[in-house]
Each structure stands twice: as structure tokens, then as C-alpha cells.
Amino acid sequence: MILELLELLFNAGFWAATIRIACPLLMATLGELICERAGVLNLGIEGIMTIGALVGWTTVYLGGDLSTGILVAALVGASFGLLHALFSVYLGASQHVTGIGITLFASSIGYYSFRILLPSSTTPPKIVAFQTIEIPVLSDIPFLGIALFQHTTFTYFAFLMVPIVFWLMNKTPLGLAIKVAGENPMALEAQGLDVLFIRTIALMIGSALMALGGAYLTMSAFDAFYFGMVNGRGWIAIALVIFASWQPFRALLGAILFAAFDAFQVRAQQLAGAFIAYQFFLMLPYILSIVAMIFAAKSTHYPRALLIPFRRGERH
Amino acid sequence: MRLEAREQTPAWLPWIAIISSSLATLIFAAVLIIVAGASPIEGFYELFRGAFGSKNSIAETGATATPLIFTGLAAAVAFRARFWNIGAEGQLYIGALATTFFGTGLIQFAPFIMIPFLFLMGFIFGALALLPLVLLRQYLKVDEVVTTLLMNFVIILLVSYLLEGPWKDPYSLGWPQAAPIVDSGVLPQIIPRTRLHLGFAIAVSIAIVIWYVQTKTLFGFSTRAVGFNPSAAKHSGISVTKTMIGVAILSGGIAGLAGVSETAGLKGYLTLDLSPGFGYTGIAVAMLGNLHPIGVIFSAMFIAVIYVGADAMSRAIEVPTYLADVIVASTILTVLVSLVLIKYRIIFKGKF
Numbered sequence: 001m002i003l004e005l006l007e008l009l010f011n012a013g014f015w016a017a018t019i020r021i022a023c024p025l026l027m028a029t030l031g032e033l034i035c036e037r038a039g040v041l042n043l044g045i046e047g048i049m050t051i052g053a054l055v056g057w058t059t060v061y062l063g064g065d066l067s068t069g070i071l072v073a074a075l076v077g078a079s080f081g082l083l084h085a086l087f088s089v090y091l092g093a094s095q096h097v098t099g100i101g102i103t104l105f106a107s108s109i110g111y112y113s114f115r116i117l118l119p120s121s122t123t124p125p126k127i128v129a130f131q132t133i134e135i136p137v138l139s140d141i142p143f144l145g146i147a148l149f150q151h152t153t154f155t156y157f158a159f160l161m162v163p164i165v166f167w168l169m170n171k172t173p174l175g176l177a178i179k180v181a182g183e184n185p186m187a188l189e190a191q192g193l194d195v196l197f198i199r200t201i202a203l204m205i206g207s208a209l210m211a212l213g214g215a216y217l218t219m220s221a222f223d224a225f226y227f228g229m230v231n232g233r234g235w236i237a238i239a240l241v242i243f244a245s246w247q248p249f250r251a252l253l254g255a256i257l258f259a260a261f262d263a264f265q266v267r268a269q270q271l272a273g274a275f276i277a278y279q280f281f282l283m284l285p286y287i288l289s290i291v292a293m294i295f296a297a298k299s300t301h302y303p304r305a306l307l308i309p310f311r312r313g314e315r316h
Numbered sequence: 317m318r319l320e321a322r323e324q325t326p327a328w329l330p331w332i333a334i335i336s337s338s339l340a341t342l343i344f345a346a347v348l349i350i351v352a353g354a355s356p357i358e359g360f361y362e363l364f365r366g367a368f369g370s371k372n373s374i375a376e377t378g379a380t381a382t383p384l385i386f387t388g389l390a391a392a393v394a395f396r397a398r399f400w401n402i403g404a405e406g407q408l409y410i411g412a413l414a415t416t417f418f419g420t421g422l423i424q425f426a427p428f429i430m431i432p433f434l435f436l437m438g439f440i441f442g443a444l445a446l447l448p449l450v451l452l453r454q455y456l457k458v459d460e461v462v463t464t465l466l467m468n469f470v471i472i473l474l475v476s477y478l479l480e481g482p483w484k485d486p487y488s489l490g491w492p493q494a495a496p497i498v499d500s501g502v503l504p505q506i507i508p509r510t511r512l513h514l515g516f517a518i519a520v521s522i523a524i525v526i527w528y529v530q531t532k533t534l535f536g537f538s539t540r541a542v543g544f545n546p547s548a549a550k551h552s553g554i555s556v557t558k559t560m561i562g563v564a565i566l567s568g569g570i571a572g573l574a575g576v577s578e579t580a581g582l583k584g585y586l587t588l589d590l591s592p593g594f595g596y597t598g599i600a601v602a603m604l605g606n607l608h609p610i611g612v613i614f615s616a617m618f619i620a621v622i623y624v625g626a627d628a629m630s631r632a633i634e635v636p637t638y639l640a641d642v643i644v645a646s647t648i649l650t651v652l653v654s655l656v657l658i659k660y661r662i663i664f665k666g667k668f
Contacts, residue, residue: 041461091319092319092660093655093656096400098652100402100648101645101648101649104600105642105648105649111638111641112348112638112639115638116351116636231469232469235465235466236466242459277480279476279477282473283474286466286467286470287466289462290458293459293463294452294456294458297452297458298456311319312318
């Protein structure tokens with residue numbers, strides 16, 4: 001059995017599954033990373049992913065095309081980011097309570113709207129989701145072709161976000177301003193920039209990415225919306241941000257490692273399901289996240305102004 | 317726009333703030349009812365009839381408030397010390413597991429010993445579920461928000477395993493549920509032939525005890541000091557770690573009591589749908605009660621009215637039951653705004 005599990009690592013299908021599982025986590029983690037870099041912990045992530053999954057799917061279900069679905073999900077995500085900013089940035093309310101409130105609000109209003117849209121459906125209706133695109137030439141490479149180059153457009157888009165977020169954070173004035181807002185907001189103020197505005201922008205961009213992570217579930221990984229389908233992925237993304245030390249490429253590494261582990265537990269369940277109950281396999285991703293946080297905690301340098309509301313004229 | 321700290325808060329302001337935030341929530345709920353194609357006036361009438369209309373509905377509101385008082389206290393106690401325990405949902409289930417382990421035939425006492433014994437076990441195991449996480453926070457700086465949240469998933473999967481496997485009641489006709497609690501462990505009803513049970517009285521008593529502990533004991537003073545300013549507390553000789561451990565034991569333990577009360581009082585046996593998110597709703601209860609133990613009793617009653625009433629309303633005027641969750645979530649947000657406005661005044665001047 002051990003041998004069969006080791007063989008998985010040389011199985012292209014296993015790595016293709018890993019790539020698919022990593023996508024929603026990757027986008028959500030990048031989104032959270034941008035928010036936290038600006039000094040705001042966004043615990044609304046789980047609810048924003050849920051609402052993103054719902055509106056992306058709904059747009060396509062009601063006749064929009066897939067790219068419109070992505071756009072609508074991003075816009076709705078950004079508006080929940082704005083709502084978060086009104087509470088946590090402009091009013092300076094507790095970021096923890098704001099985030100939990102946004103998560104409960106976004107998911108309950110999502111479920112309420114879904115029930116109004118489809119009052120009594122037992123089997124959730126399906127949409128035509130993103131289809132697999134085989135990249136010419138590259139997809140013919142043995143092993144790597146199947147693992148990396150036979151995915152949906154949304155999957156390639158998700159991975160493209162890593163260099164884009166890296167570029168945004170490290171090569172643009174906005175990225176620099178976001179990082180200073182999270183490290184030393186007084187310095188930003190001294191430069192004549194508006195800390196509250198910069199944090200709001202970061203929350204809106206970050207929340208849009210989270211919503212895309214949710215939309216990936218209903219528009220690429222699956223083709224329908226289910227209750228509770230985000231299933232803690234948002235909380236795992238928060239653990240991954242810490243694991244990644246707020247660096248986009250380390251977030252990619254974390255999401256891939258985590259997804260490989262998740263794909264592994266699914267296969268292990270099939271192999272060892274007769275001896276060990278399936279619930280223990282399902283527990284592993286959550287336990288792994290906690291363990292990863294414990295190991296990352298020692299070397300963690302949180303953005304210095306994380307969780308601290310900025311009030312003009314008050315010194316910290 | 318900027319915020320300026322108020323030098324003094326007028327006595328009427330908190331009342332206005334609470335009333336206007338409730339009003340804002342009701343207006344928002346009315347909009348959602350209209351969107352669903354129903355009449356809000358009829359809706360609110362059905363809501364109040366559903367929550368207060370008969371002896372049964374009042375008892376039902378009390379029965380729903382019971383777990384919310386426990387989980388609300390669990391959140392309030394922790395948040396007051398700025399310990400962010402978002403894991404009351406998992407700790408509730410740990411309390412329910414303890415009740416099932418000890419209360420389904422393992423040990424038998426007379427009811428007046430058996431019931432306190434089950435509550436004690438629920439408290440101990442709920443506290444033990446949170447203890448490692450507070451130690452991780454204090455000694456290794458592992459953020460407790462994420463660990464408590466993730467543990468909820470782990471614990472619920474553990475419950476699912478036990479209910480489908482070793483703890484499954486062979487007489488349950490295939491349903492994943494545990495064996496019933498022995499008669500001596502079942503909480504008696506407060507109003508006969510309703511679902512209102514002794515757990516409600518215990519919840520209210522615990523709230524009063526917590527209020528006493530917070531206002532009259534050294535531990536209560538340390539909790540507030542640590543929550544207000546940990547480094548200042550440390551300099552004045554308070555052990556932050558010891559206080560945090562105490563807070564976690566209290567918070568996890570009280571959440572465990574919710575599990576005992578639901579298992580031994582309301583249902584009589586453990587199922588996987590024992591809690592429809594009472595742990596998370598407890599956060600709203602704690603916020604609305606301004607993290608005050610007595611406030612928690614009233615806010616739990618208020619949210620129970622919304623849950624029981626909205627449930628009746630959604631059946632009567634045919635809107636989705638998720639409306640109750642929307643109302644509770646928007647209550648958290650509107651109360652949050654009013655809490656800020658009690659402490660600060662907004663000045664619209666200069667650059668936005």
C-alpha cells in the first residue's frame with residue numbers, strides 16, 4: 001500500500017488534480033495577502049468566497065457568458081471589500097468582529113438569494129462550466145503535458161495571478177503604498193498619502209480575488225452551487241498566508257503543497273478506506289494547516305500595523 | 317472624514333444607538349421580504365406571533381435562547397480579554413461528546429448528582445479542547461483565530477465518525493445518532509409539556525456567576541486589564557499567560573456546557589445537527605450584549621425571538637428560512653457601527 005501511495009507522485013493525473021485543488025486556495029490566499037499587507041485582517045474571506053461562488057454561477061445560469069461571470073464575481077467581491085473597509089478602516093471597528101460579521105452576512109444573504117432564485121430544487125441545476133484547453137505542443141510533453149497543460153482557462157488565469165500580484169506588490173507605487181500602510185502608516189501619512197484610502201483599495205482588490213477563488217469552485221472545479229461548498233477553504237487560506245510569510249510565490253508553494261496533500265488524502269481514502277474511517281482523511285487538511293501554522297509561527301513577522309486601526313491625529 | 321474620541325458619552329446615546337441599529341436591521345429585513353414577494357407587515361406580525369403567540373412559542377423561544385446564552389457567554393468572556401475564540405461551535409460538540417460518553421450508561425447516579433456531574437464533565441472537556449490552542453498562542457505565538465476555526469471542522473468530523481461508527485445507536489434504525497441519555501441524566505422541563513428545560517435556568521445562573529467573577533474578583537480585574545492593555549497589565553504584575561489560560565478554560569468550558577444542555581435537555585441524544593451554528597451566533601449575541609454577562613442574557617433572548625419568529629414567519633409567508641441568519645448577521649454589523657459611534661464622533665471635514 002505504501003508503494004501504491006508513492007507511485008502517486010509519479011502519476012500525472014495526481015498532479016493535474018493537485019493543480020485544480022490549488023486554484024481556489026491560491027486566489028483566496030493572494031487576496032488575503034494583499035489585505036493583510038495593508039494592515040487589515042480580512043476574516044470575511046469565507047463568506048466572500050461563498051458569495052463569489054454564487055454570483056459567478058448565477059450570472060452564467062441566467063444566460064451570461066463565463067467571462068461576465070468572472071467579472072460579476074470580482075465586482076461583488078470588491079463591494080464586500082468596500083463594506084469591510086467602511087467598518088474596519090473608516091470606522092476603525094474590530095477587524096475580527098467585522099470579518100466574522102461579513103462572513104455570516106455574505107453567506108446568509110447568498111443562501112437566501114439562492115433560495116429565492118430556485119425555491120425548491122432538490123438537485124442543483126448545472127451550467128456549462130469552463131472546459132479543458134489543451135495547450136498546443138506543450139500538452140504533448142509526456143507527464144508534464146497532462147499535469148500542467150490540460151486545464152481550463154480559469155486555471156491558467158489563477159496561476160497567472162501569482163506573478164501579477166508579485167508585480168503589483170513589488171514593482172508598482174500602489175504596492176509600495178499598500179506595504180507601508182501595513183508596516184508604518186504614519187510614514188505614509190507623512191508622504192501626503194491617505195492611509196484609509198490605500199487600505200480600502202487593498203481590501204477591494206483582495207476581496208475581488210477571494211470571490212474569484214469561490215467562483216472557481218462553481219465555474220471550473222464543479223458546475224453547480226451547493227450549500228456549504230466553500231467548506232473552510234477561506235480559513236485554510238488565512239493559515240496559508242502566514243505559512244507564505246506574505247510573499248506571493250511562497251503562497252503558490254503553500255497552495256500547491258496543501259493541494260497535493262489534499263489530492264493524496266483522497267487517493268489514500270480509496271486505498272485504505274476499508275481500514276480507516278473516511279472522516280479521519282477529511283480531518284487531515286485542517287490538522288495540517290494548524291501544524292503548518294505552528295511551524296511558521298516562529299519565523300513569522302506579521303505586518304507591524306496589522307489589526308491596528310489608523311486614526312488621523314492619533315499616535316501609535 | 318475623521319473620528320474624534322468623545323470626552324463624555326451622553327447617557328441617552330447608547331439607547332439611541334441600540335434602537336437605531338435594531339431599526340436599521342428591521343428595515344433591511346423588510347426589503348428582503350419584499351424582494352421575496354411577500355408583505356413585510358404581515359411578516360413581522362407572523363414573526364412576533366411565532367415568538368410570543370402562545371405558551372408553547374414562548375417556551376420555544378426560551379429553549380432556543382438557552383444554547384445562545386452559553387455560547388454568547390463563551391464569546392463574551394474571551395473577547396473581553398481580547399482572546400479571539402471562534403471555536404465555540406467545536407467546544408459545544410466536545411461538551412456533547414462528553415455528555416454522551418458519561419451519560420448513556422457508563423455511570424449512573426441519582427438525578428441530583430448525575431445532572432451536575434454531566435455539566436462538570438462538559439465543562440472540563442470543553443475547556444480541554446481550547447487549552448492546547450491558548451498554550452500555542454501564549455508560548456509559540458500561533459494565531460488563535462485560525463486554530464479555533466479550523467478545530468471546529470476537525471471536531472465535527474470526529475463527531476460524524478463516532479455517530480456513524482462506534483457510538484452509533486443500534487436501535488436508531490440507521491440514523492447516525494448516539495444512544496439516548498439515561499433517565500437520571502435528562503434535564504427536567506421547566507414548563508411541563510414544552511421544550512423549555514432546566515438548561516435555561518442553569519444558563520442564566522452561569523451568566524450571573526460570570527458577572528460576579530468579572531466585577532468582584534481579582535481574576536475579573538486581571539481579565540479586563542489584559543484585554544485593555546497587555547503590556548501595562550504585565551508591568552503592574554499581572555501574569556498575562558495565567559490570565560489567558562484562565563479565560564480560555566472559562567470560555568471553552570462554558571461552550572461545552574451548551575453541548576451538555578442541548579444533548580441532555582433538548583434532544584436527549586447526540587446527532588450531527590445538534591447545533592445549527594450556535595457557536596458562531598454566540599459571537600453576535602456577545603456583541604449585541606456589549607460583552608456583558610447580563611447583557612448576553614437579553615441579547616440571546618432577542619436573537620432567539622428572531623430565530624423562532626423568523627422560522628414561523630418563513631413558513632407562514634413563504635420566504636426562505638435563511639432570512640433569520642441574514643437578520644442575525646446584519647445585527648452584528650449594525651451593532652458594531654453603533655458601538656463605534658458611542659465612543660467616537662464623526663467629523664466630516666477636510667479630505668475624505
